[in-house]
Amino acid sequence: MNSIKEIWSTLKCLPFAVLVHDSKTRNYKANESALNLFNLKQHSDLNENHFSHIKLISPLSKKTLLLQNLFDVYLIPNVQNKVVLEVDQTAFLLNIKFANITETVSMITFEIEKQTIDEQYNFDVVISNISADLIDIQNDDVDKHINYALKAIGTVCHADRSYLFKFNDENTEMSNTHEWVNKGIMPFKDSLQNVPKSELPYFFKLMNDTYLFKVNDVADLPASAGGEKKEFELQKIKSVMCIGLSYEKELVGFIGCDCVAVKREWTNLDLIRIKLVGEILTNAFKNINYKQKLELTQQQLITANQKLSELVNTDGLTNIANRRCFDQTIDDEIQRCVRYQQPISLLICDIDFFKKYNDSYGHQKGDEALKQVAETLQNLCKRPGDLAARYGGEEFALILPCTNTDNAYCFSTLIQKEIAKLGIEHKYSEVSDMLTLSIGFYSLIPNTKTIAEDIIAKADAALYNAKETGRNKISESPPR
Incomplete structure (x- = not known):
């Protein structure tokens, strides 16, 4: 039976990235293309430690994989699979194939799909991160995660601004609580505080009826949207799309994007993505509200128990222990x-x-x-x-x-x-x-x-x- 050295003398000459693993010695060998892909220095025998700087992720489950997982559980022999490689802050979507060479020796070939990971995967990663971050969100973390979410949705939808608005308790005014703007774009967050909803009747009628306001070209707005058109022109908005946010079946705010540099024909994918981020943020707000109510109830219970303990253990006349x-x-x-x-x-x-x-x-x-x-x-x-x-x-x-x-x-x-x-x-x-x-x-x-x-x-x-x-x-x- 050929040794791994004899096998390697042939495999290392292949014109694509090849990684060979010997399960007996737990060593790896990488050809020049693989060394470049994984940003490794030339080494005769590699082990797991040499790959500690890389991250492998399943595109479907978003779970992180160990290099060893590729050889023993993740891949099906002779079937093309995909894995995301993150190295040096760059992500690559790789087409990979696995093959057994001997009882102890196996190999994987790697080919980069296009030049980098595609936009869909980027957004999937973003959504995964947003969801994970907002599941157990704390009050002091909320702004950071909302800003991250707005940047993500603005970027993937090719918008110049993305923002979050909330309504006041009386549901009469709205305020811009968070805003992301693209490079070179003027922000308007500070000037969009306590805006009366009565100034934008067309916008709010659509928002209340459909939870959606989608305009590809602001110039096409009807005459009844005069207030909205004036506001959009002031902010140099050419296209805008907003999705309503509801809490306990009540419209409490909206998330939106707009374009300033060029008009945008909003796609169904844009709509789905903004709606998805909006639902994630709404659920985060629900969690925060629930936690605040729970903490308030717990504090009230603690206070009540303390008062009860004082009453039970205190003499009513003298206020010392009974x-x-x-x-x-x-x-x-x-x-x-x-x-x-x-x-x-x-x-x-x-x-x-x-x-x-x-x-x-x-x-x-x-x-x-x-x-x-x-x-x-x-x-x-x-x-x-x-x-x-x-x-x-x-x-x-x-x-x-x-x-x-x-x-x-x-x-x-x-x-x-x-x-x-x-x-x-x-x-x-x-x-x-x-x-x-x-x-x-x-x-x-x-x-x-x-x-x-x-x-x-x-x-x-x-x-x-x-x-x-x-x-x-x-x-x-x-x-x-």
């Missing part, structure tokens, strides 16, 4: 302190002789006193994890993670000083002329057997001791 929030938080903080072997302290405070305060000053004054005490306790809880909660009636509880016995005692002393600064008169108290607090606290380093009920019970017992031994006192459990 008993429900306290119960959840103390369980979470115990677990966290167990995990990191950190101390935790619980303080329970009671306003001294609060019933007498309420009975003497009235419930409105009593509520105001509760609010001031709650705000003071809340302001003292500055660290993440600290929590001040209304425990019930005139009782308040404070959860202080990473706080040992000494620090808990200091914190309790600080509370009493800050309450004293409030200067809330309480002439009916048996311990002071001002409103005071009794405080009980318990500190520990919890373990996996520690439960919230035990900590609460010990802090509550300490509070009971502070009240029984004279009030306006600080008591710890167990006592020092």
